[in-house]
Amino acid sequence: MIYIKQHISTHYIIISILFFKYLNLNELISSFSLDRVNKSGAIFDVQKLNAFNNHYIKNYSFDELKNLISPFISKDWVVTPDILDLVKDKAFTLCDFKNLISFIFLNSITHSNKNIQILKSEISSNILKSFLINMQTTDSLKEISQLVQQDTNCAPKEFWSTIRIALSGESHGPALDMIIKIYGNDKVKSRIDDALKL
Numbered sequence: 001m002i003y004i005k006q007h008i009s010t011h012y013i014i015i016s017i018l019f020f021k022y023l024n025l026n027e028l029i030s031s032f033s034l035d036r037v038n039k040s041g042a043i044f045d046v047q048k049l050n051a052f053n054n055h056y057i058k059n060y061s062f063d064e065l066k067n068l069i070s071p072f073i074s075k076d077w078v079v080t081p082d083i084l085d086l087v088k089d090k091a092f093t094l095c096d097f098k099n100l101i102s103f104i105f106l107n108s109i110t111h112s113n114k115n116i117q118i119l120k121s122e123i124s125s126n127i128l129k130s131f132l133i134n135m136q137t138t139d140s141l142k143e144i145s146q147l148v149q150q151d152t153n154c155a156p157k158e159f160w161s162t163i164r165i166a167l168s169g170e171s172h173g174p175a176l177d178m179i180i181k182i183y184g185n186d187k188v189k190s191r192i193d194d195a196l197k198l
Contacts, residue, residue: 050092053092053093054089054091054092057088057091057092057094058088058089062081062084065084065088066079066084068094069094069097072094072095072097072098073097073098073101074105076105077101077105079101080182082178082181082182083101083104083182084097084101085178086101086174086175086178086179086182087100087101087174090174103168103169103170104179104182104183108194109168109169109191109194110169111165111169111195111198112169115165115169115171116198118161118162118165119162119165119166119195119198120198123152123154123158123162124158124162124195125196126151126152126154127148127152127154127158127159127162127163128162128163128166128192128195128196129196130147130148130151130152131144131148131163131192132189132192132193133151134147134148134151135185135188135189141176141177141180145159145160160176163176163192164176165195166191166192166194166195167179167180167183167188167191167192
């Protein structure tokens with residue numbers, strides 16, 4: 001089955017096929033009855049399966065989830081609880097983690113042509129320069145965003161989009177405050193310096 005190849009446990013497939021609520025294996029066994037089995041064709045709901053699998057991914061302990069994804073990510077990546085918490089809400093299979101966290105471990109980001117044009121614009125350049133200055137005065141991202149908006153007269157959307165693209169290479173994604181916490185100030189500065197050099 002394709003979902004087994006994508007590293008969704010057969011245990012979760014069985015649960016998702018039989019029930020539309022979350023049960024552990026013992027509850028599943030005790031609730032099952034042949035009286036409720038009929039001859040009509042079964043409906044395999046892919047979206048429901050994804051929802052079930054995401055539920056179990058989110059409820060694994062850090063050590064359990066780290067061990068499960070280890071075959072699918074680089075052995076050189078040092079995965080922390082913060083990193084998994086950053087993306088596990090968006091993971092439907094164990095294979096998803098590689099793409100979801102890969103940007104954290106890149107030495108530099110390869111930006112799309114569209115994002116390069118955004119980062120090279122005058123307003124984005126001003127936002128990035130102001131961010132570098134104001135991050136030296138406070139650790140609060142909310143305060144930094146307010147100071148940058150005052151300095152550059154940019155819209156909130158322009159601030160958040162510019163900083164997100166500079167730090168992750170994507171216009172949408174995980175929480176910026178968590179990305180900054182994981183990176184640390186040195187890596188944040190390096191990412192923004194790279195964006196300013198485009």
